[in-house]
Amino acid sequence: MMKSALSFIILLVFTSGFGQNPKLKTTELNAQALEDKIYVGFDGLGNNYFIKNNVFIKQNEAQTWEYKNVALGKITSVDYVNPLKILVFYEDFNTIILLDNQLNEIQKLNLFEIDNTIFASKIGMASQNQFWIYNALTQQIMLFDYLKNTSKTVGNPIAENIKYIQSDFNNFYWIDEINNWYSIDIFGKVTLLANIPPFEKIQIVDHEKLLFSRDNTLYCLNNQSKTVFEIEIVEKSFQNFYYKDQILAIFTNQQIKNFKIKLP
Structure with missing residues (x-):
């Protein structure tokens, strides 16, 4: 109350x-x-990111790089908070692809094969060789070590429906259905930041x-x-x-x- x-x-x-x-x-x-592309955003190194026909594109004034993986279906999201290690997430196949700065595939992680209790609906790059994962199966936030293929939960299950999720290296943010804006850090500390206007x-x-x-x-x-x-x-x-x-x-x-x- x-x-x-x-x-x-x-x-x-x-x-x-x-x-x-x-x-x-x-x-x-x-x-x-824009030329019929979906604009994703830009980084601090002068690169723009797009998706066109389910192909992930990185572009600057001098060069264009592309990554596609038709076997994994539609691209759900891209995280380039670290432009040297870019994440491409395919939710339908519960799979995360890690790319280098030229969009070469470094690592492929099928979460079903690693741990069938993880059903990711949101991923993001965290610090210390980890990904943020929101596990829709348990409604919990996790940190996944992509070098060791190990995971740990942080915080308690989120009871409310989630409208929006975003993350950076040290924090995972979410906004629930009544527009409460929360953050959780890598140590599991949850903070209610505000209740925000409709958006x-x-x-x-x-x-x-x-x-x-x-x-x-x-x-x-x-x-x-x-x-x-x-x-x-x-x-x-x-x-x-x-x-x-x-x-x-x-x-x-x-x-x-x-x-x-x-x-x-």
Whole structure:
């Protein structure tokens, strides 16, 4: 009861005055055609990542690399938090592929063969030669050592339905069906960060900030100051967005536009 009341209070803080938010200005840097590709995002080394016809593509101004594995079905997700070790996840076959920076296959991990009690629905790169795994079978978060093929659970089972999941080297984040935003670290410490406004698309930046879109408007939530900012962009409609290192990419069916922005 106390936890629900706290979440409600936090939500009131974020949503009161919603629609009269302070504005964040952007500076347009460049634009490029998307050419029927699904834009995944970019890294800090000048590479863009795409999926086209179930082929994973890495591209920069000088070169293009591709990875495909038709035997494993549709690509579920890609994690390139470490651009030198990229994860490609195929949920239908419970399989993780580890690629090098030229998209050569380093390792293939069929989780059914390693441990048939693991049914992954989300994976991500963690620290110390480990993957984050959300095990849909037990509703628990796990750390999987991909050198030893061993795993351990962290934290208790998650009782609520999960709407969104994201991870970095040291933290696994999730947002549940009532928009509670949590994190768990590699030692199993769970933190309720906030109860956030309704969203359509979302990206967690860190413990303090996230970006979300609603009704073709893009917002930045600062969890420390309990403030929601509206991000000024000229696009009247867009499919999704991606932010990293003060660069915001907005993409539609036809193109990607990159903006410079400083988040508060």
